[in-house]
Amino acid sequence: xxTFAVFEPNMIGGIYEASRSICDRDTLLAARTESVDTSLxxxxxxxxxxxxxxxxxxxxxxVEDAPGVGRPLFSGLQNQPWPTSAVAQLWRACEQxxxxxxxxxxxxxxxxxxxxxxxxxxxxxxLGMPFGEYSASRGWDEVTLAAAAARLxxxxxxxxxxxxxxxxxxxxxxxxxxxxxxxxxxxxxxAELDDIVVHLADWSQRCVEAKAFPPNAxxxxxx
Numbered sequence: 001x002x003t004f005a006v007f008e009p010n011m012i013g014g015i016y017e018a019s020r021s022i023c024d025r026d027t028l029l030a031a032r033t034e035s036v037d038t039s040l041x042x043x044x045x046x047x048x049x050x051x052x053x054x055x056x057x058x059x060x061x062x063v064e065d066a067p068g069v070g071r072p073l074f075s076g077l078q079n080q081p082w083p084t085s086a087v088a089q090l091w092r093a094c095e096q097x098x099x100x101x102x103x104x105x106x107x108x109x110x111x112x113x114x115x116x117x118x119x120x121x122x123x124x125x126x127l128g129m130p131f132g133e134y135s136a137s138r139g140w141d142e143v144t145l146a147a148a149a150a151r152l153x154x155x156x157x158x159x160x161x162x163x164x165x166x167x168x169x170x171x172x173x174x175x176x177x178x179x180x181x182x183x184x185x186x187x188x189x190x191a192e193l194d195d196i197v198v199h200l201a202d203w204s205q206r207c208v209e210a211k212a213f214p215p216n217a218x219x220x221x222x223x
Contacts, residue, residue, distance in 0.1 A: 007116075033092075037091075043206050047203065049086060050068065107181070108181065135148075162179070
């Protein structure tokens, strides 16, 4: 549960224990890779294969070289074998980038003294989501969410379940500090960065249009 940070730990633990009796780890990982390869392959079927190969090669080198210290989810993915297909390799490189940032953000929030529920509530209000909409999906009950909102109100960051100017500034700073922890791997992409961003933005939009990912911008921003 600690690795997943913003999720209610008993929920995560319960799912994990129940899953072990249904499917072993290797079978699950193989099914995960196969399903993504099939679905993402269909979405990107008309994309130039050389573009996918170029982007994947650049991302792969960066994530393979990046240190995993203090980043459990990133390290877990980093230690898995690479898929064989080009599309699945692209996905694996992108999910490593994603979890590298996610682990960095958790580290920043923990260092700032926030607990798991406060991280959730502050983020959802910062994004403009209604109070509890995002946090409840992480397994937290109404009483726990209300208590977290009350603590954030005591800090001056929330009032009437709405983020304050001080809260916005504080959350902006957390995002900036997360960006700082990502800068080394961003810099490693060098001159290729701009082209990679253009390609990934296009391919991400294709996933949304194919209904492989929700169109809700809040969901994409929150993770």
